[in-house]
Amino acid sequence: DGGITQSPKYLFRKEGQNVTLSCEQNLNHDAMYWYRQDPGQGLRLIYYSQIVNDFQKGDIAEGYSVSREKKESFPLTVTSAQKNPTAFYLCASSIVQGDQPQHFGDGTRLSIL
Amino acid sequence: SQQGEEDPQALSIQEGENATMNCSYKTSINNLQWYRQNSGRGLVHLILIRSNEREKHSGRLRVTLDTSKKSSSLLITASRAADTASYFCATAHHQGAQKLVFGQGTRLTINP
Numbered sequence: 001d002g003g004i005t006q007s008p009k010y011l012f013r014k015e016g017q018n019v020t021l022s023c024e025q026n027l028n029h030d031a032m033y034w035y036r037q038d039p040g041q042g043l044r045l046i047y048y049s050q051i052v053n054d055f056q057k058g059d060i061a062e063g064y065s066v067s068r069e070k071k072e073s074f075p076l077t078v079t080s081a082q083k084n085p086t087a088f089y090l091c092a093s094s095i096v097q098g099d100q101p102q103h104f105g106d107g108t109r110l111s112i113l
Numbered sequence: 114s115q116q117g118e119e120d121p122q123a124l125s126i127q128e129g130e131n132a133t134m135n136c137s138y139k140t141s142i143n144n145l146q147w148y149r150q151n152s153g154r155g156l157v158h159l160i161l162i163r164s165n166e167r168e169k170h171s172g173r174l175r176v177t178l179d180t181s182k183k184s185s186s187l188l189i190t191a192s193r194a195a196d197t198a199s200y201f202c203a204t205a206h207h208q209g210a211q212k213l214v215f216g217q218g219t220r221l222t223i224n225p
Contacts, residue, residue, distance in 0.1 A: 004155075035215075042201055042215035043156075058212075090155055099144045099163055099205070102213065104155035 002027045006091050006105035012113045013078065013085060021076045021108045023091035029103070030096045032074035036060060037088040037107075046089075049074055050096055078110060086111050117202055117216035125222040132189040134219040136202030137182075143205045145178055146213065147187050150199045159187075159200075192223045 004025045013019045025032065031050050035043040045058030049068040063082025068074055074093075078085045088109050092102040117138040126132055136145070144163045148156040162169045162178045162185065169176045175188040189196055199220050203213040 006155075033212075040217075040220075042217040043203075043213075044215075045212065048212060088153075092156075099161060101146055101158035101161055102156075103158070104148075106155045107153070109153075 004091055004093055004103055004105035006089075006108050008108060009106070011108055011110045013110060014113050016080045018077055018079050019110070021078070021089055021091075021110070023074045023076065023105060024072055025074075025091075025093045025103075026072060027093055027103060028071070029093035030071070031094045032068070033092040033094075033102065034058075034064075034066065034074070034076045035090045035092065037090060043090060046076065117204055117214060119200075119202060119216040119219050121219060122217070123220040123222070125224060126192060128192060128194055128223050128225050130192055132192050132196070132221055132223075134187045134200055134202075134221070136185045136187070136216050138185075138202075138204045138214070138216075139183065140206060142180070143207060145176075145185050146203045146205070147174075147176060147185075148201045148203060148215075150201065150218070152198075156201065189221075192221075194223050194225050197221060197223045 007022045033048040034046040037043050044060050047066040049055035065077045090107045091105045094100050094102045120135045146161045147159045150156045160171050160176050162176050173190045178185045199218045201218045202216045
């Protein structure tokens with residue numbers, strides 16, 4: 001079955017530590033996205049990528065970094081510069097051309113130790 | 114901000130009743146999409162309506178779009194307990210990258 005896999009499901013970060021969230025898709029989609037969701041809120045875009053080796057900042061990119069070395073993978077690093085990282089992180093992918101929906105993974109919940 | 118607004122924030126109805134959720138946005142769109150999220154899970158796409166469309170149906174779902182009022186509504190007919198979830202509208206303001214702007218969602222509870 002095609003889909004998006006996010007890992008781990010739960011992640012704990014210590015003060016001053018960088019952590020990396022994994023996102024892998026086998027849908028052959030060119031575009032991938034990272035969102036942050038806070039309790040009772042909608043999604044806010046962190047970074048997105050339309051093609052391998054290229055990505056753009058979203059609305060809340062500060063304190064985060066990404067890479068897109070392979071079409072299938074779009075890992076997100078939450079750096080120590082992100083002072084309020086506790087949230088639910090969602091990865092998505094889509095076809096770039098035309099009006100297309102986004103397909104989501106099941107998220108990673110990040111908490112501070 | 115282009116952030117959309119959804120109304121109501123929470124809705125509780127009896128099984129079998131219809132549920133209507135509304136979404137408003139601020140700037141012109143290419144398309145508007147509705148998604149569903151069960152607690153602790155990712156979002157699932159429900160329906161996409163283009164800016165030149167006024168109404169779309171999918172099973173028990175009916176979506177309308179009024180670009181003059183910059184608003185959309187999602188109607189779920191004959192609700193079931195399994196429809197309990199949060200529902201989000203998302204607007205695409207440009208073609209291409211499908212960069213979406215999400216509303217804050219409506220929490221729908223269906224009481225058996």
